[in-house]
Amino acid sequence: MSCPALVINNLRIVYPAGQRVILHDLSFTVPGGSTVALVGESGSGKTMAAMAVMGLIPSGIFQAGGDITINERPTGNLTPEQYRELRHKSVAMVMQNPMSAFDPVLSIFQHFKETFASHGVRDRKRIRDLAAEALRGVGFDDPRHILELYPFQMSGGMLQRVMLAMALIFSPPLVIADEATTDLDVISQAKVLKLLQDHCRSHHLALLLITHDLSVAAGLADEMVVLKEGRLVEKGPVSQIFKSPASPYTAGLLAVHRGLYTPRYRRIISNMERQSV
Amino acid sequence: MKLIELEGIHKSYRQGGLFGGKKAVTVLKGVNLTVEAGRCLGLLGSSGCGKSTTGRLALGLEPPDQGRVLYKGLDLNRMNRAEKRLWRRNCQVVFQNSQGAVNPRHPAGRIIAEPLMNFDPNAKNSRAAAAELLKKVGLAESDLDKLPHQFSGGELQRVCIARALALRPEFILLDEAVSSLDMLSQGLVLDLLSELKRETGTAFLFISHDLRLLMKISDSLAVMDQGKITSFARDIEELETSALDYDSTLRALARAVLPSEPEAERSFCSGQ
Numbered sequence: 001m002s003c004p005a006l007v008i009n010n011l012r013i014v015y016p017a018g019q020r021v022i023l024h025d026l027s028f029t030v031p032g033g034s035t036v037a038l039v040g041e042s043g044s045g046k047t048m049a050a051m052a053v054m055g056l057i058p059s060g061i062f063q064a065g066g067d068i069t070i071n072e073r074p075t076g077n078l079t080p081e082q083y084r085e086l087r088h089k090s091v092a093m094v095m096q097n098p099m100s101a102f103d104p105v106l107s108i109f110q111h112f113k114e115t116f117a118s119h120g121v122r123d124r125k126r127i128r129d130l131a132a133e134a135l136r137g138v139g140f141d142d143p144r145h146i147l148e149l150y151p152f153q154m155s156g157g158m159l160q161r162v163m164l165a166m167a168l169i170f171s172p173p174l175v176i177a178d179e180a181t182t183d184l185d186v187i188s189q190a191k192v193l194k195l196l197q198d199h200c201r202s203h204h205l206a207l208l209l210i211t212h213d214l215s216v217a218a219g220l221a222d223e224m225v226v227l228k229e230g231r232l233v234e235k236g237p238v239s240q241i242f243k244s245p246a247s248p249y250t251a252g253l254l255a256v257h258r259g260l261y262t263p264r265y266r267r268i269i270s271n272m273e274r275q276s277v
Numbered sequence: 278m279k280l281i282e283l284e285g286i287h288k289s290y291r292q293g294g295l296f297g298g299k300k301a302v303t304v305l306k307g308v309n310l311t312v313e314a315g316r317c318l319g320l321l322g323s324s325g326c327g328k329s330t331t332g333r334l335a336l337g338l339e340p341p342d343q344g345r346v347l348y349k350g351l352d353l354n355r356m357n358r359a360e361k362r363l364w365r366r367n368c369q370v371v372f373q374n375s376q377g378a379v380n381p382r383h384p385a386g387r388i389i390a391e392p393l394m395n396f397d398p399n400a401k402n403s404r405a406a407a408a409e410l411l412k413k414v415g416l417a418e419s420d421l422d423k424l425p426h427q428f429s430g431g432e433l434q435r436v437c438i439a440r441a442l443a444l445r446p447e448f449i450l451l452d453e454a455v456s457s458l459d460m461l462s463q464g465l466v467l468d469l470l471s472e473l474k475r476e477t478g479t480a481f482l483f484i485s486h487d488l489r490l491l492m493k494i495s496d497s498l499a500v501m502d503q504g505k506i507t508s509f510a511r512d513i514e515e516l517e518t519s520a521l522d523y524d525s526t527l528r529a530l531a532r533a534v535l536p537s538e539p540e541a542e543r544s545f546c547s548g549q
Contacts, residue, residue: 264514271519
């Protein structure tokens with residue numbers, strides 16, 4: 001039995017200048033190799049939880065209580081250097097808005113070089129080969145060409161896949177995807193999520209999906225955690241929560257979510273499915 | 278009544294900027310589309326298929342290379358000043374990025390009243406009109422003096438919708454207008470749009486890559502791929518006919534939608 005990839009225990013995050021509590025004593029676990037959806041609307045604090053795990057809480061905001069354990073390593077007393085090392089070894093993050101995560105003056109190859117350098121790989125040819133393989137793994141047919149491009153020459157969907165390739169290349173035990181597909185169209189979203197799911201399954205990586213979209217939880221997650229305004233509303237197996245949500249708030253979210261799948265939509269989908277049989 | 282018609286539209290863009298003579302990319306290849314008064318035309322397609330370009334041409338923001346855009350039978354190119362003014366009044370737009378569509382220094386009341394001021398600088402009571410519009414989109418009169426950064430994404434988008442409604446237009450273009458919103462905000466805005474259509478008889482061209490949204494709000498549906506309309510249903514009920522041969526773009530977009538229920542509970546929703 002593998003150890004939990006992530007344990008968050010009574011995490012309290014505050015914004016003193018605004019006299020605000022961003023996260024109220026949040027606790028949940030991401031078992032090794034499992035997929036957990038952290039679900040909440042904007043302002044629920046879900047991104048701040050991810051930032052806390054990454055040790056990247058913005059200045060002015062503080063962790064006022066609780067602890068975070070990544071791959072059985074407590075993060076409480078780590079120096080920034082040690083946290084950076086932990087990030088390289090144990091957790092990778094894929095974010096929304098890929099354009100902002102890339103340096104516009106560096107080519108994709110140069111971005112990979114940076115990632116590899118932080119893992120001690122410096123041989124250019126080896127980097128090129130490994131990077132090309134990683135890019136092929138996320139669906140690029142001509143990876144060598146992609147390596148020469150600059151971020152502005154690529155679409156959002158392409159950049160998202162590059163970010164994914166970079167995050168997964170060293171197969172960390174925990175991958176965090178924060179609204180990673182929100183800016184993509186349905187087809188790109190499906191591609192990216194499938195890549196993420198397949199890679200995590202085959203390498204037994206834990207996946208924490210941060211999203212406001214319940215269909216992401218339904219499609220990929222084993223368990224889900226529901227946040228509202230910084231507080232835990234409920235958590236548990238996805239199928240159980242979808243079947244009988246304990247909280248009226250969750251029931252409300254589910255109702256809006258299910259409202260998207262109108263009877264007309266369902267009839268058309270079932271027509272299509274029958275036709276392809 | 279045909280409100281807006283796109284006839285035989287071709288549109289290309291040249292890559293390479295000012296000095297580049299690089300090859301032209303054809304974005305629209307012979308597009309024919311009609312928006313009827315009082316109805317919502319859904320335009321479905323993935324990124325890069327040309328749907329946003331179609332929307333911009335329908336609004337006259339750019340001219341086509343070939344073909345015509347008509348407003349109530351009048352060619353946009355042939356309008357006189359008065360006709361143009363009336364057309365501009367009657368056609369409004371809400372884009373995907375609400376933050377980029379407002380002046381960050383203007384309070385909501387001023388943002389909403391701006392179209393009123395443009396068309397009638399002597400308008401008195403524009404503040405009262407703006408208050409009414411805010412209430413119509415589910416916000417409060419007290420929000421009149423709030424700045425854009427004080428609204429959530431969903432609320433700011435509703436301010437943009439209120440602005441689009443200010444002149445009581447016949448037509449509103451909505452280009453991925455709910456795509457950046459979280460689920461609850463998306464639901465609220467969609468309900469609002471349906472209600473507005475019923476109440477005011479405004480026509481919409483609703484552009485999206487999400488079939489679920491279009492099924493909720495559209496009366497007619499056009500599907501687009503690589504600059505061409507691949508199928509069109511004048512009445513969306515036509516799509517429910519089980520004998521129908523669904524076009525491959527529609528299929529691909531439907532297949533890509535994530536399920537409504539988790540694996541164990543899945544009954545007849547699209548399985549992956």
